[in-house]
């Protein structure tokens with residue numbers, strides 16, 4: 001039975017929490033840790049059947065019981081199917097753990113490294129500042145808008161559709177802020193149900209505003225489009241009946257608080273705000289996995305704020321001045337359904353849109369197609385993905401707050 005060994009301590013220091021993810025091979029593998037001469041599969045998630053599965057690992061806290069060495073062992077079926085040695089992605093935090101081993105979860109995946117058992121080295125990739133030509137074609141000017149709308153934008157539209165259904169029909173004469181409007185996803189949905197409104201659509205990304213402005217002019221929509229930061233707008237106090245920020249808060253300064261304060265300031269007493277954030281996205285871990293595989297130990301910055309349990313969203317809404325009794329918070333899940341025939345194209349656009357978070361690297365230019373193929377493969381194997389009836393379906397979820405001033 002082939003084993004690969006990863007001395008975590010060498011890479012993370014003496015005391016650490018880590019999340020390990022299998023990123024190589026596509027067959028059974030086991031992640032475990034050493035105790036004496038034995039290999040112990042981890043109690044919580046011992047068998048990692050597929051690339052993309054992960055386990056949490058606590059190391060070094062107490063050297064008597066906690067190992068500093070992780071093993072990857074190919075499972076029984078793996079050799080028969082000719083699968084190469086698995087590669088372990090290490091997403092970890094080098095700070096000492098503060099909670100018990102059982103409940104410990106790794107912090108956001110910041111200092112992260114990749115280990116290739118075959119070479120037993122940590123790899124590096126040169127960074128380049130400019131977009132690779134393949135990404136440029138998908139991300140420059142108006143192309144960026146199309147790229148967004150055909151990837152993540154499909155999901156944010158589903159969120160917005162659901163969130164508008166949580167509030168009573170918007171009455172005629174309402175004044176509405178489409179906050180972080182992008183190309184007007186929320187505005188367009190509102191106009192499908194109520195045309196007699198005045199919408200102010202704001203964003204800071206001009207290509208998106210240009211796309212919306214063109215449609216506004218073509219259709220004579222009652223939308224005023226302007227480039228304004230959500231944290232500091234030109235609107236008067238108590239101006240809006242509704243403020244809808246569809247996946248905007250995560251970008252606002254002050255961990256979201258600065259923008260929510262502005263929502264509170266500009267909303268009329270009795271007005272309604274809809275503010276949501278991502279909970280989880282099936283395609284985010286695959287992006288990181290491919291980043292690690294091709295770009296080596298270059299960091300992939302994790303969001304500095306943890307939005308995943310909804311508590312940060314609730315906290316800043318209350319801190320901005322809204323009252324708990326006027327707030328409702330719910331988790332909601334959607335599925336992005338992509339026809340198989342379009343799936344590789346979807347993966348390429350998603351890579352172009354999101355992979356730059358980890359910086360663009362020389363390798364991206366050289367191995368673009370391989371990266372995209374790999375992303376499509378990993379995506380298909382993610383726990384949140386199902387492939388059936390000619391479609392690839394991937395889960396995504398949000399926390400949405402509905403709150404009155």
Ligand SMILES: C[S@@+](CC[C@H](N)C(=O)[O-])C[C@H]1O[C@@H](n2cnc3c(N)ncnc32)[C@H](O)[C@@H]1O
Pocket residue numbers: 153156157160179180181182183184185186202203204205208228229230231245246247248251252253
């Ligand atoms: C995930 S997109 C959501 C777009 C749109 N609301 C939708 O539902 O698809 C986030 C948008 O927030 C914008 N944005 C980010 N930071 C911003 C800020 N500080 N002020 C205004 N807009 C911002 C981005 O330019 C981007 O268009």
